[in-house]
Amino acid sequence: xxxxxxxxxxxxxxxxxxxxxxxxxxxxxxxxxxxxxxxxxxxxxxxxxxxxxxxxxxxxxxxxxxxxxxxxxxxxxxxxxxxxxxxxxxxxxxxxxxxxxxxxxxxxxxxxxxxxxxxxxxxxxxxxxxxxxxxxxxxxxxxxxxxxxxxxxxxxxxxxxxxxxxxxxxxxxxxxxxxxxxxxxxxxxxxxxxxxxxxxxxxxxxxxxxxxxxxxxxxxxxxxxxxxxxxxxxxxxxxxxxxxxxxxxxxxxxxxxxxxxxxxxxxxxxxxxxxxxxxxxxxxxxxxxxxxxxxxxxxxxxxxxxxxxxxxxxxxxxxxxxxxxxxxxx
Numbered sequence: 001x002x003x004x005x006x007x008x009x010x011x012x013x014x015x016x017x018x019x020x021x022x023x024x025x026x027x028x029x030x031x032x033x034x035x036x037x038x039x040x041x042x043x044x045x046x047x048x049x050x051x052x053x054x055x056x057x058x059x060x061x062x063x064x065x066x067x068x069x070x071x072x073x074x075x076x077x078x079x080x081x082x083x084x085x086x087x088x089x090x091x092x093x094x095x096x097x098x099x100x101x102x103x104x105x106x107x108x109x110x111x112x113x114x115x116x117x118x119x120x121x122x123x124x125x126x127x128x129x130x131x132x133x134x135x136x137x138x139x140x141x142x143x144x145x146x147x148x149x150x151x152x153x154x155x156x157x158x159x160x161x162x163x164x165x166x167x168x169x170x171x172x173x174x175x176x177x178x179x180x181x182x183x184x185x186x187x188x189x190x191x192x193x194x195x196x197x198x199x200x201x202x203x204x205x206x207x208x209x210x211x212x213x214x215x216x217x218x219x220x221x222x223x224x225x226x227x228x229x230x231x232x233x234x235x236x237x238x239x240x241x242x243x244x245x246x247x248x249x250x251x252x253x254x255x256x257x258x259x260x261x262x263x264x265x266x267x268x269x270x271x272x273x274x275x276x277x278x279x280x281x282x283x284x285x286x287x288x289x290x291x292x293x294x295x296x297x298x299x300x301x302x303x304x305x306x307x308x309x310x311x312x313x314x315x316x317x318x319x320x321x322x323x324x325x326x327x328x329x330x
Contacts, residue, residue: 204252
């Protein structure tokens, strides 16, 4: 007799609906729509090598990055699911230059997303992911959406999450009441609660940074990395943000993508990468900073704004910030 598989994502979401007296099931519907799209994207990823949809698409996105075929596929799947769900008025995607106005003036929510993070790793069979943030619109229902509906700081998120497509597929999300993780059971086509009430270790011994950037980073960060090495910390860097973040969230560690001489504002996007993961990190007892300021307090000034990111175990983030401050003083 097999062991019980536990609570499904759908049932879990329904059980938490009372946490949101202002929502009449709309937020739950959005989370279900995202879960559905992630199942479809998961299928496409698993058959990518057989169906000729891996590799480059042949164009670049607004970030100047070469799009992969699966970037485009994932963007279409998530946009389609959120459009048909009927609860979203606008989408901000890494793959689109402008806000996607769904012409749904009765929609209460805006979704910001990176449909497929780390997609350049598809061809070498390394874990990749989806990142999403959900905000309540601030303009009146029934009116056209405005930029202010989209350009909100991370502390205004009502939900955020990520999907990790790896040796198993996981959906992790928060609505501001802790973090829960769900693992996809392929034979049943369902996500099941596998990581309830996720908590990040307060401290850790893993640092994740592309050390190929060493000649482009400031002296304070060089000192922090040297300190990590002196303490015999482990260097772990996959190159897929979701995968690196997920490992450090579970095991304790810090992920760093700093400002560099080539990218003084950093590389990662504030609205649909840093904000989402920062919200999850804080709900799990971890921290997220740009090296000086709390990520969730940054006021965005452009749709595809970039930011440095120091995220992970709180003690490690604090130590990194302190080392950077001391280096500037000297």
